[in-house]
Amino acid sequence: MPTRIFGDIPGIPEGSEFESRVMLSHYGVHRPLQAGISGSQLEGADSIVLSGGYEDDEDLGDEIIYTGHGGRSLDTGQQVTDQQLARQNLALALNCQRGLPVRVIRGYNHRSPFSPTEGYRYDGLYRIDSYWRERGRSGFYVWRFRLVKLVTVGAPNQVDEERQTYGETRRVDVTIQRIVRNTEIALHVKELYEYQCQVCRTLVFTSAGPYAEAAHIQPLGRPHNGPDTLTNLLCLCPNHHVMFDFGGFGIANDMGLIGLDGQLHQKANHRIDRQFLAYHREHFLMNP
Structure with a gap:
């Protein structure tokens, strides 16, 4: 071979x-x-x-x-x-x-x-x-x-x-063109959940303090063209961010997890737009 x-x-x-x-x-x-x-x-x-x-x-x-x-x-x-x-x-x-x-x-x-x-x-x-x-x-x-x-x-x-x-x-x-993201919105969603993952509620500690990632539900940039808004953002730990991006799980309109047990933790003052959840299920989830 x-x-x-x-x-x-x-x-x-x-x-x-x-x-x-x-x-x-x-x-x-x-x-x-x-x-x-x-x-x-x-x-x-x-x-x-x-x-x-x-x-x-x-x-x-x-x-x-x-x-x-x-x-x-x-x-x-x-x-x-x-x-x-x-x-x-x-x-x-x-x-x-x-x-x-x-x-x-x-x-x-x-x-x-x-x-x-x-x-x-x-x-x-x-x-x-x-x-x-x-x-x-x-x-x-x-x-x-x-x-x-x-x-x-x-x-x-x-x-x-x-x-x-x-x-x-x-x-x-490597030369990469990156989309300029709104870091204030990303920081806001992390602080809103006190850096706890919305899926597993894990709080990751580092030498520089707590760590979480702001995950876009409908990705930014072409061809997806998702908006950089709070309604299109989740606060996730690194593991669940990777799983979400690569279709390891999805989120139903009632915030039930698809592919994982449980519900997405959602604060009352964090509105998640259902159209972005539907876009993710359609394009990234194997069995939406």
């Missing part, structure tokens, strides 16, 4: 061009000859090819909204069933959670001004910033992944599929 490389392929710089999928596979840039995602649901995804296969893809150059795998008719290419968070889609989700980069290759048949007019081109490393599900243009659920371009320096990480061992640690220079 060939070694899976999460990072640049030695000797293949960004901008390298290939005449076919066979050549991509030969040089180890993207091993599968047909699949758009190269990866394992146990390890993560090492590369993807943008080839115009899914109508919901959005390519903005340094940012890509990528549609996951599955659910299409082999005869027509149309989406005919919901996609599942399994196999290659789960591989991309693991990249998000584990911070693994993915190689992006654009093909000539990908409908984008950033794609080559012929053949295939390796366009560098991207990080998976977030993932969620939504109804695609066809009306079926698809999984969507937001990819953001990385600027990298150094040797790649490697993982052997059989030995599960990792190679050298890589130093990465």
Whole structure:
């Protein structure tokens, strides 16, 4: 089994061009000859090819909204069933959670001004910033992944599929555009709950005092465009913040927890907008 490389392929710089999928596979840039995602649901995804296969893809150059795998008719290419968070889609989700980069290759048949007019081109490393599900243009659920371009320096990480061992640690220079958040509102929701998690009521102490995290129910920024308001905020401990962001649990309109036992603790002077709860259930919860 060939070694899976999460990072640049030695000797293949960004901008390298290939005449076919066979050549991509030969040089180890993207091993599968047909699949758009190269990866394992146990390890993560090492590369993807943008080839115009899914109508919901959005390519903005340094940012890509990528549609996951599955659910299409082999005869027509149309989406005919919901996609599942399994196999290659789960591989991309693991990249998000584990911070693994993915190689992006654009093909000539990908409908984008950033794609080559012929053949295939390796366009560098991207990080998976977030993932969620939504109804695609066809009306079926698809999984969507937001990819953001990385600027990298150094040797790649490697993982052997059989030995599960990792190679050298890589130093990465990253330029990230972040949304400016209202820190006063975030501080307010923490103080409102005296830094106790609204799910488990845990109070986390550190050397600098109590610690909690302000979690947006409907995420900020494109494509979610949630507001930075108190009605869209929760006070959570780090564990439940991660679980909530990645669909480990949801919240019903009556504040009952979905996927966990119990109710969300809610202060009388903290109004939570039900439309944001519904958005989270629709896009992040596996079984809303």
